[in-house]
Amino acid sequence: MKGYFWGSCSVVLVSAAQLLMKWGMMHLPPLGDYRLWFASANIGPIFFLMGGLTAYVCSTGFWFMTLRRLPLNKAYPLLSLSYILVATCALMIPEFDEHFTLSQLIGEMLIFIGLLLISLPE
Template identity: 40%
Template sequence: MNKGYLWVLGSALLVTVAQLSLKAGVVELPSFSLGWHWLQLEWLADNAASLGVIFVGLVCYALSMLCWLFALKYIALNKAYPLISLSYVFVYILAVVLPWSNEPATALKAAGIAFILLGVWLISRPSKPLTKKAK
């Protein structure tokens, strides 16, 4: 197996952890708006746990980008980029399964996931060169 695919998988998994971390962290904040409260030590201390979870999400995004750069070294962009959509599948499944997420599963969303997986499978198959028909 081309190691680029492992880098893409690593990137997709890290993006998944990032999304779930950001969601978990921001939900626990008492308010989420732009303002001066972000600079108040008392507010920062009161929300340190949530901000820590958000920070983990941001770090995962940075690490995901690093994996992505390695993936691009080994895989064509037109094959690698669609594979990142696996993160949509991972996020959906984990958002439904994790008890704290409390997100519902629906048949329509499951069908969407099936289409994403079908698309990933079609794109990741080995390509055959186009041949011209003889005249």
């Protein structure tokens, strides 16, 4: 059971990392415009990027703990939860301007059903 706890922590952190880095990249000046980089006093996006990278590193640590406690064929499918979590959270953040589609819902449902089928006891 501890393996699933560590795996869930890893999924939540990797999903947070994706969202933080998306927000940070949306608010950074274009990479090719060096004048804006040096003239800009807004360091908030850099903190979001660094927070996302930190969340990735922490997620990797939790993933190591998951791999110690679960067989790989049970642990690896947990990562697919991050697809559902990121897509759902991105829809809830108005600034991301994501649009909900029926095909997205069907895809997320198929991922979830697949995960349930893989995780069922033998």
